[in-house]
Amino acid sequence: MSLNYNIIVGLEIHVQLATRTKMFCGCELEFGQPPNTRVCPVCLGMPGALPVMNKAAVEAAILTGLALNCTISRFTKWDRKSYYYPDLPKNYQISQYDLPLAENGYIEIPLEDGTSKKIRIRRAHLEEDAGKNTHTLGNFSAVDLNRAGTPLLEIVTEPDLNSPSEVRQLAQELQRIVRYLGVSEADMQKGHMRFEPNVNLHITQDGQVFKTPITEVKNLNSFRALERSIACEVNRQLDEFLATGKTLQIGNKSTYGWDDVNQMTVLQREKEEAHDYRYFPDPDLVPVAVSDEWLSRIASRLGELPLAMQQRFVRDYGLSDYDAQVLTAEKSTAVFFDAAVRCGAQPKRICNLLTQTGLKLANEKQTTVDALGISPGRLAALANMVEAGQISATSATVIFETMTQTDEDPAQIAEQKNLLQKNDAGEIEALIEQVIWENQKAVSDAKSNPKKAKKAMGFLMGQVIQKSKGQANPKIVAELLNRKLMA
Amino acid sequence: MSDFQTALELRDAIAAQHCSSTQAVQQMLNRIEQVDPTVGAYLSIFADRAIQDAKRIDQKIAAGQPVGPLAGVPVAVKDNLCTTFGTTTCGSKMLEHFVAPYNAHVIERLQAADAIIIGKTNLDEFAMGSSTENSALRKTVNPWDSSRVAGGSSGGSAAAVAAGLCAASLGSDTGGSIRQPASFCGVTGLKPTYGRVSRYGLITYGSSLDQIGPLTRDTADAALLMNIIAGHDSRDSTSASESIAVKPDYLADLKQPINGLRIAVVPTLNAGAEASVQNAIEEALKVYQSLGAERIEITMPHFDYAIAAYYVIATAEASSNLARFDGVHYGYRSPNAGNYIEVYSKSRDEGFGPEVKRRIMLGTFALSSGYYDAYYVKALKVRNLIRQDFVKAFEKADCLMLPVSPTTAFKIGEKTDDPLQMYLADIYTIAVNLAGLPGLSVPCGFDAKNLPIGLQIITNAFTEDKLLRIGQMYQSVTDWHKRNLPL
Known part of the structure; x- marks a missing residue:
């Protein structure tokens, strides 16, 4: 049967x-x-x-x-x-x-x-x-x-x-x-x-x-x-x-x-x-x-519907369906996100800032992300700083939170709070020279002991960043350190 | 001060301080005490309140303060108009002790005009009837012959004016309920165009037919009352806006006769009235002709179907409008109800009289599945055809003249056992409600039994000013309306 x-x-x-x-x-x-x-x-x-x-x-x-x-x-x-x-x-x-x-x-x-x-x-x-x-x-x-x-x-x-x-x-x-x-x-x-x-x-x-x-x-x-x-x-x-x-x-x-x-x-x-x-x-x-006349007056209030917006975020901004869905759950979030993107920033960065920090803050304050006191332009600026390696993701969260309390732009806050990453190659190179001088054993491990090379490399990276008080951009440190050791 | 002064005369006398409002009201109250036990026009009298109001108006006049157009004049209102003072009973056991939480639009207008509302008048229960015999609360007789009916449903309002128990009154007209009692009692009665007077606070019988209007001693008083009660009210969606129909000053040109007046008559219709009525109408037409009017004979092909259509539409609407009287929220609740279904069935069974139940059942049937098209929809088609008859008539003529009722006032009890005979007596008035037109009843003679006869004049929608002028032309050369009861 x-x-x-x-x-x-x-x-x-x-x-x-x-x-x-x-x-x-x-x-x-x-x-x-x-x-x-x-x-x-x-x-x-x-x-x-x-x-x-x-x-x-x-x-x-x-x-x-x-x-x-x-x-x-x-x-x-x-x-x-x-x-x-x-x-x-x-x-x-x-x-x-x-x-x-x-x-x-x-x-x-x-x-x-x-x-x-x-x-x-x-x-x-x-x-x-x-x-x-x-x-x-x-x-x-x-x-x-x-x-x-x-x-x-x-x-x-x-x-x-x-x-x-x-x-x-x-x-x-x-x-x-x-x-x-x-x-x-x-x-x-x-x-x-x-x-x-x-x-x-x-x-x-x-x-x-x-x-x-x-x-x-x-x-x-x-x-x-x-x-x-x-x-x-x-x-x-x-x-x-x-x-x-x-x-x-x-x-x-x-x-x-x-x-x-x-x-x-x-x-x-x-x-x-x-x-x-x-x-x-x-x-x-x-x-x-x-x-x-009445009908067209009403129709003019229609705006973009949520599913269309969700699909557009996937299509035009390259977001995952999950991200797009989270962003379009509430109109205020979606519109704010869209505006920030249009201010010229990488969509995924803005998405991360909004979904990981913005929504959390809005939820705590029982409000919406557009009512946090941050303009889409400032959020875009913050995203761009992350993108350019000027600040770390962790620092971005701190700056985001601070932006809800002050009227300062993210760069000002980063500077005041000493959160700017060091991207100056010369400065970082000086620190690397110092670390190499102080850690000869690790340097030789990194160069010629395949068993310990990875760990030694990590140790040297950590030392450099520590000396920079956390402000050296890890990407640049890794690149310069590699070059130095290969030389 | 005569008991039969017109409202205008009385107003002017009070304004000129020839008499006080307090005197006028007191005199009226005394007369009510003497006469109304016989006439039975009133369901409630507001003696203390009326005297207080009158004193207030007298003080205003004495102090030279501006007063309204009906200042100090005692008027009566039909007891289906909601007032926050006293009860609003609709002549029904259902609402015998009901106190409305708000004032009807027309009550507000009367109060704003400084009129003194001295009491509320008897009516057929929920305005359903043509003799006021359907009142569950009181018997009203015709002041001209106490063995006869005053007409209905606004029998109390007509009898009160005729018996000198108020200077003017308000009634409501769904199928002739102002015009027919006005005719039976020898007073002037106007049913305005549907939408001219706000129905807000008029306890509904047939929503698409009901209209509030004045019952007065002459056309000038009707014009005066129209100036007060007519006009747009945003609380009634069916009330005509100023853009549809500007409210004129009904008194302004009242005395200007209409030159070259063309009067339509329907000989086949008039032939249905008793001889004395036919004769009086013919005499009235001759009066108009002597004033230069032209008589045009026309046909109204669908007039005969008016009663049938009316008793479907009015009862259909009534069956729904009266559904709210269920014993749950207000009004009569049966003490014998054991559950909520019985609260409905027993309260309605015990609270409504036989005519109201008959109409509720008729209307419920007409709206029932399977019968709706055959009755309600067909009745609406007839209604349209009747409207068309009037449209055609007014292409040829300024007005239509016909009797108000085929007979003069009939004996009390004469028709109570034969509701169909009672319904058929509305033949001349009902079509006007179906077409939504204004209709005026003016006294035009007496029959051999010394009972008043009424002439009905109908004009196009929202031309009450013209209609009243036509009535005034007649009253300026006749004195039927001035015949008062022997004191």
Whole structure:
């Protein structure tokens, strides 16, 4: 019996947009505040209160749609999605039904082997978030509506993902994109990005293809949980298929929740409920026309996307894929790096300084590398000093740190701290003469005792550098010493 | 000081210190105490508050300080307009004890105009009805005949003006709810163009149809109130911006007759009214003709479908708008609920009256999957066709004149068992809401039972200034609007 299978995953993603105010009212988006303190008649759904569209949220959604290579609808509208739930004050959610703001796009995700893959985006639409029900009051539940009305971008992918790691890659890439665009904080733990995978398997058994019932997985609050839940579902569905032979049918989609403690998916709802949301256009709002002028104004904010930047760093700057990925993880790092390179310095040197020292310092200070108080030009100058052998790599770290505290350029600091390497051949030659004079035994070992030559050479090098108080450039010392001994 | 002074007369008398606002308000409150137990126009009276406000205005006037255009004049507002003072009940058990956390836009405007809001008037529950008999809280009768209805849904607002219980009032009109009670009670009522007056704080019935407007003793008072309440409000997305429709001074040219006025009439439509109504309309048309107007006979091919379309669109919107009254966040909560589903079902079952439930069910059905296209979408198409009928009519004429209602005020209880008969009586008013146009009801005679008859005048969108001038032309040569109840 032969059996192999393909994993089929599509994602429904909710991205919370980091606008100043809510989707349809002027309440400020502030989280972790006491319950029901960031609310007004509109987001409380009070009688007679009316929604007013937040233009900034629409722009953020369009910008994201453009980054996902979508077609932006030039005419769209708001629809009411009706269902009763205590966290939904109007008992309808303002959403977009048949005219989503963006559709038919794709996201290019980097794969672990260094290649990339395009995952099609079916649609992306804007809607308002609900509040939160809490159940800590015994016989009563409580409703906090601070979150109600927060703008959410719902992104739906086609089922183009074929492994748990691809799903994680997409999630991380999307996070990187929305952070680059500045449209979301995209913190999964805080619920800024919520992923609901739809998973099933196409199993080929004895030449016949069987599709397992689709499951939707909820409660995923980390990339790890997302990836593991898929792996878990794959095993569960495979086992279930082998045990029962159950295949995909209309209405047998079920919902599983992720149990983070036991690291497994748990059945929440057996059958898909037949919801009738009674969508219809919200008569309290007016349709949205996206003009050429508006669209191009938004498009001008797009900038270079992270994956393109990562690929460019590899291609144009000769960096490794790993280095390029580290540098493009955050836009501020990538832009700062790029600017420093453009100031005229060797990319790998700048990369090393940034990844080994810059990111560490930024992390300690809980800031970004561009906020350390160092200009890209100074960083380039520092890299060039290392490159020219004027300072050692160790000294470069010291100078980097000092640069964050003073306004002096790296050369000044190197001089003050006596960190400049001696590159003057004459001066170094004088030191070599002295060392040769003082260490005749080692000299003869180096010259004619093959067993001890290497060790003796190292000893002589050390002596020279010691005499220079660590400032002699080791490369030049080695070269001159060699020449001297060969003579 | 007469109980039946117009708002303008009273304002000028107060401004000239011929009488004080305090006197006027006190006199009105006394009359309410005497008369309103019979009429039942008010759901709440703000006696102390009104006297305090009046004293404040009197002090301002005495001190020679500038005051607003309605300074010291007692007015009433329909109880579906949110006020932070008193309750806002919508004539429903659901909101019997509801105190709104904010003031409706029009309430703010009245207050800014220094008007004295003396009370809130009765209405059909959630403005659903044509007789005010659907109020769950009080019975309102027609001041001309206490065995008859005042009309509805703004029956309280119309009865209060007619009975001299306020100088002017505000109502709301979704399918005729200002014009029809104005007609039944012999007062002037204006439904403005959709978008002319902000709906912010009007408890919604049918969002795409609702409009707030004045009920007054004459067209000059209607113009005065329009000057106060009309204009753009950024809190209502459907409110017309100044760039779409500049708000004129409605009083400025009010007394200027329109030369060469072309009046469209639809003979086939008028034929549906009872004889006394038809005669009164014909007499009114003759008055206009004697003023030089031209009578043009036209057809309105889709008028007959207005009621059907209206009862799909209005109820569809209502079913969604009224979803928020669920016993969870505010309003009536059933004491018999055992779980959250029962909080919804029992609160709504016990909190809403039969007509509201009927319309919620109708609307829910119309929006349901499988019926949406057949009902809601088709109704929207009809709505467009009706708009086109008006467009064509206004190519030929300046205005359309027709009855407000096919009958004068009917007996209390006469139609309560036959909702369809009640719906069909809205034939003349409903199309105006579907087309979003302004409509004016002016008294144009009495039937044999001494019941008032109303003439309806309709003009193009955002031409209330012209509409009021046309009404004024009639009122300057007739005195139907000056016939007051025998005291």
